[in-house]
Amino acid sequence: MFNRSLINLCLCLVLVFTTCTSCSNKKKVLKHKEKPRIIISSDIGGTDPDDNQSMTHLLMYNDLFTIEGLVSSPSYGKGSTSEILRMIDLYEKDLPRLQKHSQDFAEPDYLRSITKQGRQGNAPYSGYTTATKGSNWIIKCAKDDKPEPLWVLVWGGLEDVAQALHDAPEIQNKIKVYWIGGPNKKWSANSYAYIAAHFPDLWFIEVNASYYGFFSDNVMIDSINSTNYFEKYIHEAGHLGKDFKNYYNGEVKMGDTPSLLYVMNGNPENPAGESWGGSFETFNHSPRIVHHGVTTLKDTVAFCSINEFHLKGPVTNIPKDSICFWMEVPFGKSTQKWPGYYLGEGDYAIKYIPKKAEILNYTFTSEIPEINGLKGALVVDNFWPGKKHKTDYQLGNNWYTDKADKNLYDGKIQGGKTISKWREESLLDWAKRWAWLKDE
Incomplete structure (x- = not known):
């Protein structure tokens, strides 16, 4: 009887020790997990102001990332670094309120220092032309001797990514690209074709439709939709909130934001998994x-x-x-x-x-x-x-795109439900941060 009790006691102690050790290790991993390294390539300031909305979102969440570059890459329109810098000025005014909740927000001068001008206008038929400050910056960051991948989140044209790959093809193993294609793709056809033809082994998520799910009103959030979200959460929320009204009269579009959501939620190393920024499948052509x-x-x-x-x-x-x-x-x-x-x-x-x-x-x-x-x-x-088709570009094992499952369509939007299903959670999470900007 004594031996059996002693054995049971020992087993319980072993179990408790193992569980505590496991919890301790888990906490240690989470505590020391590196922030994702990201570069944003944006056509902000061009014809579509949703980039301004996405830039607001980025600035309000930048404590979760190591931002290594903000590149102005307008393949269409007249976007430039001046618009990025203007947004940073607004962020600087709101920073004291944000810092009450986290000390990891980037300093405005640092963000200004990594803002670079890329190509203005689409590339010629070849898909590349001459280097820009933006393309050179992508190369510089990709060549940094860091073990973590560099996520290049593209909100506009691919011109600077294509130029960087042309000038330094060795960086294809250092970067991972998440591209909001769709309308951006038609303006960036030559650069896209160059990348697909010459870098089929690049790690590349091509999102041509799913991102529409982020501003789909097929999903209701406690009677909140893209139109009234501003009045409920953004109105009178700091300088960034006041500025937000200038884009679509405050209606939430933010078609580029899923790229950011992808690396801040879920496991970005697994495109087929669940993420606020969508779920994707491989395609080989x-x-x-x-x-x-x-x-x-x-x-x-x-x-x-x-x-x-x-x-x-x-x-x-x-x-x-x-x-x-x-x-x-x-x-x-x-x-x-x-x-x-x-x-x-x-x-x-x-x-x-x-x-x-x-x-x-x-x-x-x-x-x-x-x-x-x-x-x-x-x-x-x-x-x-x-x-x-016989003339298709043949892709490697690391190209991903919108899931083709008909059950995942959001209306006519292929793969839309892989993002729209998370719309409530991600927008309500953002609402908490808007509340920070209302704090006195």
């Missing part, structure tokens, strides 16, 4: 359809696929990779234009990426008579990446 001449309504392609048009024209002395024609596409009551290039030997080419399902009509205009006035059409469907 990026659709590239080569058209020799104009297309018709008999031609169907997937949204966000590269459509490479090659047109025959005269052999001229036009320098290679120079703009010599335009693709014009109706856009509401206006027209959007994309540049086409001369590749030599009478070959004129352009890469175009449709951003949504639609019937696409287009016209080519040029001073070259053989090209000027050519018209065509395309049927664009709503399933990415769609069927395979």
